[in-house]
Amino acid sequence: MKRRQLLERIQNEHEFDVIVLGGGINGACLYDTLCRQGYKTLLLEKNDFSSGTSQSSGMMIWGGLLYLRNLDLASVIELSFSRDQLIQQKAQWLAPEMMRYLPSSGSGRAKWWVHSGLWLYWMLGMGRRRHPRSENHFVEKELLKPGLVNGSLTYEEAFLAHSDARFVYRWMAPHRCAGQMVLNHCNHSGVFSAKDKSWHLDVEDEIAGRHCQVRAKMIVNCAGVWTDQVNAAFEINSPFRHVFSKGVYLGIPRAEQHQASLFFELGEHDDVVTFVPWGPISLWGPTETAVPDISEGLMASRQDVDYLLEHYARRFREPISRADIVSVRCGIRPLVVDSQYQESCYPLDLSRRQEVIQHKTLPWISCYGGKITGCTRMASKALKLINKAVSATAQSYGADDAWEAALTQMEFPGLSQKVPTATWCAQHELCCTLEDYLRRRTNIAQWIPRGGLGGNDANAQALKNIALDLAHGDPMSAAQLFETYRRKVIDHLDALLANN
Ligand SMILES: Cc1cc2nc3c(=O)[nH]c(=O)nc-3n(C[C@H](O)[C@H](O)[C@H](O)COP(=O)(O)OP(=O)(O)OC[C@H]3O[C@@H](n4cnc5c(N)ncnc54)[C@H](O)[C@@H]3O)c2cc1C
Numbered sequence: 006m007k008r009r010q011l012l013e014r015i016q017n018e019h020e021f022d023v024i025v026l027g028g029g030i031n032g033a034c035l036y037d038t039l040c041r042q043g044y045k046t047l048l049l050e051k052n053d054f055s056s057g058t059s060q061s062s063g064m065m066i067w068g069g070l071l072y073l074r075n076l077d078l079a080s081v082i083e084l085s086f087s088r089d090q091l092i093q094q095k096a097q098w099l100a101p102e103m104m105r106y107l108p109s110s111g112s113g114r115a116k117w118w119v120h121s122g123l124w125l126y127w128m129l130g131m132g133r134r135r136h137p138r139s140e141n142h143f144v145e146k147e148l149l150k151p152g153l154v155n156g157s158l159t160y161e162e163a164f165l166a167h168s169d170a171r172f173v174y175r176w177m178a179p180h181r182c183a184g185q186m187v188l189n190h191c192n193h194s195g196v197f198s199a200k201d202k203s204w205h206l207d208v209e210d211e212i213a214g215r216h217c218q219v220r221a222k223m224i225v226n227c228a229g230v231w232t233d234q235v236n237a238a239f240e241i242n243s244p245f246r247h248v249f250s251k252g253v254y255l256g257i258p259r260a261e262q263h264q265a266s267l268f269f270e271l272g273e274h275d276d277v278v279t280f281v282p283w284g285p286i287s288l289w290g291p292t293e294t295a296v297p298d299i300s301e302g303l304m305a306s307r308q309d310v311d312y313l314l315e316h317y318a319r320r321f322r323e324p325i326s327r328a329d330i331v332s333v334r335c336g337i338r339p340l341v342v343d344s345q346y347q348e349s350c351y352p353l354d355l356s357r358r359q360e361v362i363q364h365k366t367l368p369w370i371s372c373y374g375g376k377i378t379g380c381t382r383m384a385s386k387a388l389k390l391i392n393k394a395v396s397a398t399a400q401s402y403g404a405d406d407a408w409e410a411a412l413t414q415m416e417f418p419g420l421s422q423k424v425p426t427a428t429w430c431a432q433h434e435l436c437c438t439l440e441d442y443l444r445r446r447t448n449i450a451q452w453i454p455r456g457g458l459g460g461n462d463a464n465a466q467a468l469k470n471i472a473l474d475l476a477h478g479d480p481m482s483a484a485q486l487f488e489t490y491r492r493k494v495i496d497h498l499d500a501l502l503a504n505n
Pocket residue numbers: 026027028029030031032049050051052053054055056057058059060061062063064065066067227228229230231235250251252253254291335336337338339374375376377378379
């Protein structure tokens with residue numbers, strides 16, 4: 006649906022059962038759950054869908070092997086269950102994949118210890134995946150320094166088919182019935198009225214500058230690392246809060262031999278570092294750095310890049326430099342703690358649990374923590390609370406699960422895979438800016454250097470054509486979209502990867 010029509014619909018159908026704040030994986034999956042249950046639901050996203058942590062993950066749907074380190078068996082059992090449920094129910098969105106753990110030949114966990122841990126992991130997942138195996142010969146070994154690892158151990162997880170950002174969008178897209186809408190790039194503010202027991206929100210669309218008023222019986226705060234900020238804005242208190250851990254990946258050109266995701270011992274904090282094949286690139290990372298506030302975790306720093314390059318050089322025959330880096334991903338993990346929590350520790354020592362809590366007196370639910378893998382579990386916890394407080398009132402709620410059938414695709418210079426056209430994304434996926442398109446509706450910004458611009462702005466004309474499609478043929482707006490994007494690439498990515 007075009008944005009203009011959507012705004013008109015929101016203005017006309019302004020009464021909802023539930024408003025979901027935040028269009029990352031947790032908001033999107035909850036929106037899908039509510040729509041399928043017949044709730045009139047509005048999802049509001051302040052930037053673009055998936056523009057928070059959900060666009061910067063490792064894209065693994067996994068049982069949380071690493072959390073065995075903390076004996077966090079509850080998280081492993083829950084995540085393994087969610088992983089296997091997603092594999093079963095969303096076969097077109099993700100696929101099982103063998104992962105390769107590489108025990109170090111020097112210090113680090115002994116191979117027999119890791120092997121035993123993988124069997125325990127497999128059993129905690131009720132043996133639903135292929136069992137672990139030892140493999141001494143594997144193709145990626147050619148890329149590694151001789152004598153670095155002591156064979157390999159394989160085990161099965163799953164990996165997202167296209168990207169994490171597209172995974173998020175796919176949960177929301179099928180729902181177009183009356184009273185079911187999502188809106189990105191919007192601001193909101195509001196209050197609870199005891200008179201009609203409803204929340205009243207003023208919504209401002211940042212793209213068209215339009216305002217509208219909406220009403221709902223319940224609000225669910227799915228704002229990820231911004232959950233506490235959103236709660237504060239609505240004067241909601243909570244027994245939980247988030248602490249933040251910044252995670253950075255480097256995207257580098259993928260070698261032919263790179264077939265499976267590799268897990269190396271990091272050699273610090275009992276952690277691992279991964280090497281994940283993704284289309285034409287390999288992702289190297291992530292870092293795990295506690296940051297005191299969100300603003301310090303939003304962008305990768307030169308230290309993050311140096312740290313990852315140094316760890317890369319220790320393990321691979323051919324070191325890489327800043328000039329080889331195709332893209333950088335940076336996100337903040339939302340880690341839930343009790344509101345009184347004061348300690349500081351290595352973030353991996355904290356449980357990756359999730360908490361869904363309803364306010365004592367107001368119809369307001371806050372979602373904390375969690376992972377992409379656990380999204381359906383988070384949604385069903387929220388649904389249970391919503392069911393008790395609000396009845397579903399949508400007249401019809403069929404989902405259009407074939408919404409992508411008419412998707413139009415095009416080629417982009419340097420990519421062998423086709424990408425959705427900008428016209429399709431503008432008309433059907435609420436895609437407004439070049440960053441929405443290049444970073445989240447497609448993987449161009451991740452797979453082509455300089456956010457898709459290419460060296461020496463080689464793809465400038467291609468990006469200008471895309472901007473014209475996004476701007477519905479208006480040359481002034483298209484030029485502005487292009488310049489805003491190019492400036493961001495120069496100021497952030499070029500500056501980060503410059504040699505001095
Ligand atoms: C480096 C890294 C690697 C990871 N790898 C994996 C992995 O491999 N597998 C896995 O399962 N998990 C992984 N995770 C964890 C996972 O990515 C996150 O837990 C998950 O994406 C969080 O989703 P969310 O919806 O809670 O938050 P977000 O994705 O951040 O979504 C919150 C949204 O709320 C919006 N928002 C903020 N304020 C407002 C407001 N006032 N109104 C409306 N909207 C608002 C934001 O713009 C944002 O889009 C990884 C995380 C990191 C950082």
